[in-house]
């Protein structure tokens with residue numbers, strides 16, 4: 001299998017706080033690759049660097065063998081990378097459907113369409129239905145986002161990420177703030193995507209990670225201390241000491 | 248070049264600069280600390296001028312009038328804060344803008360009712376009305392020099408107040424952490440009202456200082472407020488130091504532009520063309536400078552670290 | 555059709571019919587009032603595009619009204635008194651073209667800078683740029699400076715005579731309907747969807763891959779052009795322009811109309827303009843100090859009555 005994402009010697013420093021330290025990482029095409037690590041380890045910062053919201057001090061990021069280190073976020077999503085946010089970020093005053101429409105490439109590519117209700121309407125609406133179907137929000141289609149529960153908002157974010165047709169999804173703690181049953185739903189949802197969608201999954205919930213991930217990297221203080229299959233990581237002594245043991 | 252003229256114009260520019268600072272500093276304080284946009288700040292400047300004018304005639308002394316008018320304007324600012332600004336703090340900027348726009352209409356009309364449509368001139372006492380002889384052929388108007396000195400004193404006083412006193416410490420703390428200051432047992436609302444009153448007093452003082460030169464008039468507040476906006480945008484909204492630098496810069500550019508731009512243009516264009524274009528360009532100069540500065544520094548020259 | 559519901563249709567129809575009826579029975583005053591109302595409503599419709607739908611609080615839109623009016627006055631002035639031959643004309647189409655070009659250009663140049671900023675900066679900078687236009691016209695003596703410029707000949711358009719008050723009104727009214735419809739279309743389009751997305755969550759729109767700055771700029775220019783067109787009508791209606799038309803309190807009044815009517819609605823700007831014009835007329839007939847009750851009303855609306863008028867109608 002091929003690398004879809006390859007990171008070489010990435011470094012990022014926030015005025016003394018080391019958020020990323022000499023980080024190397026490869027994500028294989030089709031994998032769910034989980035990043036775990038304690039609070040403040042630098043997981044979100046890593047996602048932001050891959051997505052181009054934060055630029056690294058040094059090092060390189062390759063997406064499908066193209067150097068994308070310095071490409072800013074709004075162009076990243078056109079290349080086929082998309083992300084969700086640890087703190088839910090959606091268009092609250094709009095409907096669920098409109099949120100997903102905005103995430104589709106057809107709307108984006110025809111953004112200067114001033115006078116007609118959107119082009120490729122059927123294509124877009126089918127896409128909306130499909131994505132909502134995937135996350136189980138189909139009834140909420142025309143509801144305003146403000147009326148959704150937190151759990152449904154998290155699902156909406158996944159649906160938006162799916163609608164973008166991204167080749168690589170960066171999910172930043174999709175289970176954050178979810179109750180136990182919602183977490184199970186989210187795990188089931190991501191499980192459906194397994195094998196079809198390449199995902200870099202940042203997550204605290206260990207059960208979720210071990211249930212979903214093909215590979216796991218452990219990030220501590222900006223450094224990756226181990227990468228491997230779930231079983232190997234579970235038994236890695238370094239990981240147990242640095243991370244799992246402490247929990 | 249006539250150096251006496253240049254000196255006089257520089258003096259005028261500085262005078263405009265310090266007056267702008269007095270108006271702008273209140274705006275920038277209130278915005279920086281309370282996150283409140285007050286369009287009616289110019290009306291308070293105007294009230295300062297009118298109140299001072301009335302008191303000058305009542306007391307027959309400009310100096311006494313100023314001394315009495317300052318606390319009056321401070322109280323007006325305090326009342327304004329309690330009744331209009333305070334209920335709007337939790338709202339968005341659009342509501343601030345509309346509410347204080349309404350306040351302008353109210354204050355201006357009340358001023359119209361009280362003082363009538365015509366301006367009121369304020370006579371200066373003799374000892375302020377003269378000239379100061381600098382050298383054989385250079386004389387400077389005493390009152391203008393006084394304005395500059397008073398304005399600069401107020402500027403440094405304010406910088407000192409904000410940076411080195413307990414009140415200033417509380418104000419700065421209150422801006423970044425409202426609950427923390429409340430926890431210190433200090434009534435944050437009174438603190439904010441005091442900030443507002445200080446800002447109003449400074450603006451009122453500017454009005455009192457300019458009135459003997461231009462007279463107190465109805466439109467004066469609305470003219471100055473936009474220029475004050477330009478000052479705080481250029482200086483960085485919320486920064487008192489930025490307001491000082493920007494006010495002097497804007498004051499000098501505006502005054503010198505109006506005085507010398509046509510001479511400057513004549514160097515490389517025909518006299519007629521220079522005389523036609525110079526007034527238009529100089530009337531826009533401060534806005535062009537603002538545009539220029541913003542295209543390099545969108546948050547102004549001294550963006551405050553707080554926000 | 556979503557565009558106009560029955561009640562709203564009734565309001566529009568009355569706005570069309572009654573002024574003309576009144577005029578026929580000798581009360582031409584109401585026709586003038588309605589014409590002015592339509593023109594202000596067009597400007598409010600333009601402002602609503604960015605303020606209501608795009609969340610950009612511009613406090614400088616009176617500048618475009620002024621630019622549009624001067625685009626009528628200046629060519630007409632040269633046509634009568636000579637000078638600047640390439641500009642001198644009374645052709646209405648040329649006036650409109652000039653107005654569109656100038657207000658579009660002004661929106662582009664100022665927008666490039668304003669839109670780099672947010673929040674209060676944006677409010678103040680739009681205000682400052684409109685004041686720049688104000689001082690520019692004050693400083694040009696040829697066009698009357700402070701005193702303003704009398705427009706001796708109205709724009710000439712084939713088959714239409716703007717000197718006839720009824721035709722002037724009909725042109726203003728149909729332009730209003732046209733722009734309401736146009737803005738309605740825009741807001742229902744891809745671009746409109748994106749604009750609301752930007753208003754709601756700009757950062758998220760950037761990460762969805764939108765060039766937010768560019769889209770805001772386009773909306774800003776559209777909005778300026780609509781107000782510029784309203785300015786052409788205003789110049790023709792009043793046959794007089796002065797920098798006072800650009801003064802920032804005029805911009806404040808436009809904002810008042812949009813907010814009072816209800817932002818991001820098709821009819822909102824019209825409701826706002828109706829209320830504003832009626833208030834102005836009623837209050838100023840009672841007292842020359844009509845700004846006092848008007849200001850108090852504005853404060854009351856802001857403090858206690860939010861959501862605008864069309865929220866009442868849409869229920």
Ligand SMILES: Nc1ncnc2c1ncn2[C@@H]1O[C@H](COP(=O)(O)OP(=O)(O)OP(=O)(O)O)[C@@H](O)[C@H]1O
Pocket residue numbers: 014017018019037038039040041042043044045046086
């Ligand atoms: N913009 C920033 N400026 C300064 N420091 C930052 C910034 N962003 C992150 N940091 C710091 O970098 C470190 C890594 O932060 P990051 O948010 O990436 O951690 P994380 O692994 O996502 O944590 P969590 O599990 O809490 O989400 C933290 O110490 C954080 O304080």
Ligand SMILES: [Mg+2]
Pocket residue numbers: 043044045086
């Ligand atoms: Mg994080």
